[in-house]
Amino acid sequence: MEKYEQYVRVFNQFDTNKDGNISPTELNHCFGLIGGEMTAEEAEAAVVLVDSDGDGLLCLEDFVKIVEGAGEEEKASDLKEAFKKYEMEGSGCITPKSLKRMLSRLGERRTVDECKSMIAYFDLNGDGVLNFDEFKVMMSR
Numbered sequence: 001m002e003k004y005e006q007y008v009r010v011f012n013q014f015d016t017n018k019d020g021n022i023s024p025t026e027l028n029h030c031f032g033l034i035g036g037e038m039t040a041e042e043a044e045a046a047v048v049l050v051d052s053d054g055d056g057l058l059c060l061e062d063f064v065k066i067v068e069g070a071g072e073e074e075k076a077s078d079l080k081e082a083f084k085k086y087e088m089e090g091s092g093c094i095t096p097k098s099l100k101r102m103l104s105r106l107g108e109r110r111t112v113d114e115c116k117s118m119i120a121y122f123d124l125n126g127d128g129v130l131n132f133d134e135f136k137v138m139m140s141r
Helices: 003-014 024-033 040-050 060-086 096-105 112-122 132-139
Strands: none
Touching (some): 024 040, 096 112
């Protein structure tokens, strides 16, 4: 089954009154059915945050944004964890030495100069190290 079809199926489950929209009440109710906890205020805030036409309801496109956005948050969290493994202890950046150390742990032998070259390719601001934003660019290739 295609991903979009799955979204439609789940959307239709949440849309209990079958009006083609999900209200904050419906969102709150269905979230509880799947084992989540959401207050009425949180449901209202979630709808307001994503509601593209300002009618106080989620259309299918709004719902897809929420579902896909949750996946993006998970990816960002995973990237942050990976970045922490490569960065120089709490410095907020990946240096050639910290990259060499991590690659060595992964069984890849590189010289500091090779690591400098690898970093230089993705070093957008030219400071000789990778910050998190530059790391995200590197990992997306």
